[in-house]
Amino acid sequence: MEKLDIVGQSKQRVDALVKVTGQAKYSADLRRPDMLIAKALFAKYPHAIIKSIDVSKAEKLDGVAAVMTAKDLPGRNGYGILVPDKPVIAERKTKYEGDPVAIVAAVNLDTAEKAIALIEVVYEPLHAYDDPREAMKDDAVKIHEQHPAAEKGNILCVLKLDRGDVDKAFAEADIVIENDYETPMVDHAYLEPDIAIAELDSTTGGLILTSAGQAVYATKRCLAPVFGLPQSKVRVVAPVIGGGFGGKEDSTLDVCAVAGVLALKTRRPVYFELTRAEVFRTTGKRHASYIKHRLAANRDGKIVAIDVQTILDKGAYVSMGGTKAPLHGVTMRTLVYAGGTYAIPNARARAYSVFTNHPYSCAFRGFGAPQVQFAVECQIDELAHRIGMDPVAVRTLNMLKDGDMTITGQIMKESRGLGLGECIQKVTQRIKWDQPIDHGKGPVRRGKGFGAFIYGTGIPLAFEGSSAFANLELDGTLNVAVSSTEMGQGIATTVAQLAAQTFGVKYESVDVVFSDTGRSPDSGPTVGSRSAVMVGNAVAEACRQLRSRLLEVAGKQFFQADPSTLTIKDGLVYVEGRPENAEKVATIAARAFVSQVPLSVIGTWFPPQPTFNSADGQGEPYHAYGFGAHAVEIEVDTETGVINVLRSVLACDVGKAINPAIVEGQMEGGAAQAVGYGLMEEPIMAAGVMQNTGFHNYMIPTTKDLPDLESVIVEHSNELGPYGAKGIGEPPLIAGAPAIRNAIYDAIGVKINIIPLTPRRVLEAIRQQAGQAR
Amino acid sequence: MAQTEFFRPGNLAAALDLLDQYREQAVIVNGGTDIVERIAHGGVRRAAIIYIHEIPELRGIGEGDGFVRIGGAVTYNDILASPLCCQFTALEQAVKEIGSPSIRVRGTPAGNLGTAVPAGDCCAAMMALDAEVVAASRQGERAIKLADLIIDYRRTALAANELIREIRIPVVPGGKTASAFLRLTSRKGQDIAQASAAVRLTLDGDVCRHAVIAMGSVSKVTVRAYSLEKAVAGKTVADAAEEIKAMVPAEVALRAADNPAFAARPTANIERQYKESVIGVIVARAMMTAYGKILAGEQ
Numbered sequence A: 001m002e003k004l005d006i007v008g009q010s011k012q013r014v015d016a017l018v019k020v021t022g023q024a025k026y027s028a029d030l031r032r033p034d035m036l037i038a039k040a041l042f043a044k045y046p047h048a049i050i051k052s053i054d055v056s057k058a059e060k061l062d063g064v065a066a067v068m069t070a071k072d073l074p075g076r077n078g079y080g081i082l083v084p085d086k087p088v089i090a091e092r093k094t095k096y097e098g099d100p101v102a103i104v105a106a107v108n109l110d111t112a113e114k115a116i117a118l119i120e121v122v123y124e125p126l127h128a129y130d131d132p133r134e135a136m137k138d139d140a141v142k143i144h145e146q147h148p149a150a151e152k153g154n155i156l157c158v159l160k161l162d163r164g165d166v167d168k169a170f171a172e173a174d175i176v177i178e179n180d181y182e183t184p185m186v187d188h189a190y191l192e193p194d195i196a197i198a199e200l201d202s203t204t205g206g207l208i209l210t211s212a213g214q215a216v217y218a219t220k221r222c223l224a225p226v227f228g229l230p231q232s233k234v235r236v237v238a239p240v241i242g243g244g245f246g247g248k249e250d251s252t253l254d255v256c257a258v259a260g261v262l263a264l265k266t267r268r269p270v271y272f273e274l275t276r277a278e279v280f281r282t283t284g285k286r287h288a289s290y291i292k293h294r295l296a297a298n299r300d301g302k303i304v305a306i307d308v309q310t311i312l313d314k315g316a317y318v319s320m321g322g323t324k325a326p327l328h329g330v331t332m333r334t335l336v337y338a339g340g341t342y343a344i345p346n347a348r349a350r351a352y353s354v355f356t357n358h359p360y361s362c363a364f365r366g367f368g369a370p371q372v373q374f375a376v377e378c379q380i381d382e383l384a385h386r387i388g389m390d391p392v393a394v395r396t397l398n399m400l401k402d403g404d405m406t407i408t409g410q411i412m413k414e415s416r417g418l419g420l421g422e423c424i425q426k427v428t429q430r431i432k433w434d435q436p437i438d439h440g441k442g443p444v445r446r447g448k449g450f451g452a453f454i455y456g457t458g459i460p461l462a463f464e465g466s467s468a469f470a471n472l473e474l475d476g477t478l479n480v481a482v483s484s485t486e487m488g489q490g491i492a493t494t495v496a497q498l499a500a501q502t503f504g505v506k507y508e509s510v511d512v513v514f515s516d517t518g519r520s521p522d523s524g525p526t527v528g529s530r531s532a533v534m535v536g537n538a539v540a541e542a543c544r545q546l547r548s549r550l551l552e553v554a555g556k557q558f559f560q561a562d563p564s565t566l567t568i569k570d571g572l573v574y575v576e577g578r579p580e581n582a583e584k585v586a587t588i589a590a591r592a593f594v595s596q597v598p599l600s601v602i603g604t605w606f607p608p609q610p611t612f613n614s615a616d617g618q619g620e621p622y623h624a625y626g627f628g629a630h631a632v633e634i635e636v637d638t639e640t641g642v643i644n645v646l647r648s649v650l651a652c653d654v655g656k657a658i659n660p661a662i663v664e665g666q667m668e669g670g671a672a673q674a675v676g677y678g679l680m681e682e683p684i685m686a687a688g689v690m691q692n693t694g695f696h697n698y699m700i701p702t703t704k705d706l707p708d709l710e711s712v713i714v715e716h717s718n719e720l721g722p723y724g725a726k727g728i729g730e731p732p733l734i735a736g737a738p739a740i741r742n743a744i745y746d747a748i749g750v751k752i753n754i755i756p757l758t759p760r761r762v763l764e765a766i767r768q769q770a771g772q773a774r
Numbered sequence B: 001m002a003q004t005e006f007f008r009p010g011n012l013a014a015a016l017d018l019l020d021q022y023r024e025q026a027v028i029v030n031g032g033t034d035i036v037e038r039i040a041h042g043g044v045r046r047a048a049i050i051y052i053h054e055i056p057e058l059r060g061i062g063e064g065d066g067f068v069r070i071g072g073a074v075t076y077n078d079i080l081a082s083p084l085c086c087q088f089t090a091l092e093q094a095v096k097e098i099g100s101p102s103i104r105v106r107g108t109p110a111g112n113l114g115t116a117v118p119a120g121d122c123c124a125a126m127m128a129l130d131a132e133v134v135a136a137s138r139q140g141e142r143a144i145k146l147a148d149l150i151i152d153y154r155r156t157a158l159a160a161n162e163l164i165r166e167i168r169i170p171v172v173p174g175g176k177t178a179s180a181f182l183r184l185t186s187r188k189g190q191d192i193a194q195a196s197a198a199v200r201l202t203l204d205g206d207v208c209r210h211a212v213i214a215m216g217s218v219s220k221v222t223v224r225a226y227s228l229e230k231a232v233a234g235k236t237v238a239d240a241a242e243e244i245k246a247m248v249p250a251e252v253a254l255r256a257a258d259n260p261a262f263a264a265r266p267t268a269n270i271e272r273q274y275k276e277s278v279i280g281v282i283v284a285r286a287m288m289t290a291y292g293k294i295l296a297g298e299q
């Protein structure tokens, strides 16, 4: 096997220096004085009929360049990644507090704000729905009077998974465990607020949109109809991004749509930035979930069946929530992962996606998996306690192994990497799982908890795949272009390492252009833990093509040797084993150039086509899966309900860590976000109005809330991944919250099935249990 | 409105002159960690910003007449570096946890008192320590006891032309007296108190002779828990702490009748229930910490 000297190394990130020295240009840094400033008047009521809008006073204000309402739009008043159901400007009705009712462009922010304040809107407020269980009732007011995809009333869709004979298995099982679980809506809490710059493209007559977005091609496709432009005339550029976590796949559409229509109207460049409070109120959130989980098992610990019902809070629009086939989004994941990472022969799962008057629920790290796998990991712990078995042993007994079938009917293969067993082993060793913990005597008690996860690499939709561009320069350097975005996760570095390794130049000789539809082919959105694998494979494929072309020229014109006996390493070409007689890549490239050998290459890669049937939940949605195990040690203050996480040990099977430091970065970030998800993050909604819209009252963990986050990389190679890689972006978040919840049970014997585990919620549960005991 | 003027007086007299001139039209900026946010977002708009943070006369820490004297622009970090100040455990413990390192390098106890919000950690600590402020104006100076300084939510007894020149904490002979502060927050860094307590305890053998107890975040202002002070007097500390734990002191005022601003929040009810269920625990623990200090001092 080829010896790897670039892949597998923690190379310094390509963007490290500019970022730590403050020179990197984020969207806000690209604002120029000639730009108009946009502001939106957002809905005063989350659910209301708009009776009238009077913009006349705003229009007369000095310095206002344009005021627009729905009737002034140049194209379709609707967009969305999956379904175009979100209006640029609300027309008849508001459906959540993030619906713009009117938008303004003015010479400066002050004027824009004044203009907004001068717009008069008369509303007729309607009952606002906070709870999808209420909104799905037959007599509920329809939030969308007419929706292109909704199945019935406020129910957007119902997806089903059926495998085996569930009723029989439950009837015959020794043990049935049934619980209700709730997980919250969560804000992505990215540091950089949403921003868009829209300017006319003087060459095409179209628009250039510059915005912190995770999916430049999708943005172009979604918004071209809004602008009344052909897709070819919309160019979308994403500068480096200050965090996305899935949210900026959608929120970028919101700001680009507003800036874009104002730029078209005023014929001037327009800058639109959301305030933090607006980011909280108007942009997408994680789908809140209400899960009824039934699990049947035998006394020996073997799980025989599950029966799961998940109700998702869809918020106001489809976004990435998904519909029935073929665009099944987040909803589908709650079926696929309803049984977690375990081999379960009989399964029934139902997923309801229901509109409410909340911010639209969108993609967020884990895409439905953190919701249902929270339930699964709590269930399996309870199973262990019921039968007196060790919680880890129950997991090991049931986990998916080579040849096992998932609940979607997919056979697991070691050749695609099945490293859960090793993850479990490494984590239990590190945290000394088999040694009893001193639970303590006073008001503060200690406990250990465990969680495991499975997570597919990529998007489980028919189009999954990537294209990338590689151009060999005549001085022997290499340019690679991908449409993926760099939002701190390190894709540019990973791609540079893959290119350098595959082609055979030094890491420093590769430069990567990213996220510009004008400069790179479509590598797909930067979501779904897909890029290292899908985009990485496309880049590697391009580099392999370049390499063989170059070797062909070298063999024929320099070495008089069969190209298969040649190699390229560190920018030198030579006969394998004889580096002393090398030629520079630059020399051969120059010769290739004058020999009509193309040095610009598009590489593509498509995984085996994902399949999924939303009527029975069967299919092979992913070509490979990542796995992991997470253990925590915690302290519970039984008099205040405060939880203190003392240790966090996370092991992830990533197939191959192309850059271990970047992989650890993803793991630490995920583990930190898991503490937030498990303990504190939660928008407080009252009749559709978010109450905590600043970082002083919307709590995310600080470093003081986190222990040293221990990460263990496990590598079970994926035969189809570049150098064996699988996705690692999202998965590290998944198992932390259930591990914390299970540790609380271990510490004090109180089981809480709702996250976040805020001090108030924990204290209430403790007192309730004490009250019942009395 | 007209432009805002920014002044940076070089000494106290100049600052007092400006205050006297602008009065209600002026806003004092000290470390700025609280007020600048409100100025920036339009909550506070005045003709004059008077920036006092770098006035030398306000930056000193000293001792005299039985008081430790803390200048009106002394920062939290200055306090933590001062053994004089750290003899008051309640003050040290309160200051240590405030905000974050970047807040403590600029924020000031005087600004904390000036803000006069119920979650102000120094307000509680200073109240339990029986502190007073020296308010200065061009007309002269007066001492104001802490309990008289904070008169309502975000309202102090300072006149428009006065500033806090100094905070004074009486030095109580050690041995039988110690203090402590404890707060409960939703997270461990950069957060304000859900409930807090500062206690100064004086022992008589094993028995509480006297306890001064101040509570934060359980009313619209920082409050003395007189009811608890009475309840603990004459009891052993362990017994007293046990008894307090389960109590909701009478001074806790979170219901609509006495706290309309708080009660208007949709989450008020659940917040209130939680605060009520933990405040006793917080006070009891602070008391036990102070007790531990006394015992440690005796050894």
Ligand SMILES: Cc1cc2nc3c(=O)[nH]c(=O)nc-3n(C[C@H](O)[C@H](O)[C@H](O)COP(=O)(O)OP(=O)(O)OC[C@H]3O[C@@H](n4cnc5c(N)ncnc54)[C@H](O)[C@@H]3O)c2cc1C
Residues within 6 Å of the ligand: B027, B028, B029, B030, B031, B032, B033, B034, B035, B036, B052, B072, B073, B097, B098, B099, B100, B103, B106, B107, B108, B109, B110, B111, B112, B113, B114, B115, B119, B120, B121, B122, B158, B162, B163, B164, B165, B190, B191, B192, B193
């Ligand atoms: C991120 C963050 C975290 C925070 N965490 C905490 C916390 O944990 N606990 C806590 O209690 N507070 C906290 N605060 C609030 C604030 O920092 C403190 O209250 C601080 O003490 C204010 O001091 P300052 O010098 O910055 O005051 P400034 O902001 O300068 O002023 C505050 C008010 O006091 C008045 N004032 C200031 N000095 C004087 C004076 N000498 N005479 C008369 N009036 C004066 C000002 O006019 C203004 O009204 C936090 C703030 C932030 C931004």
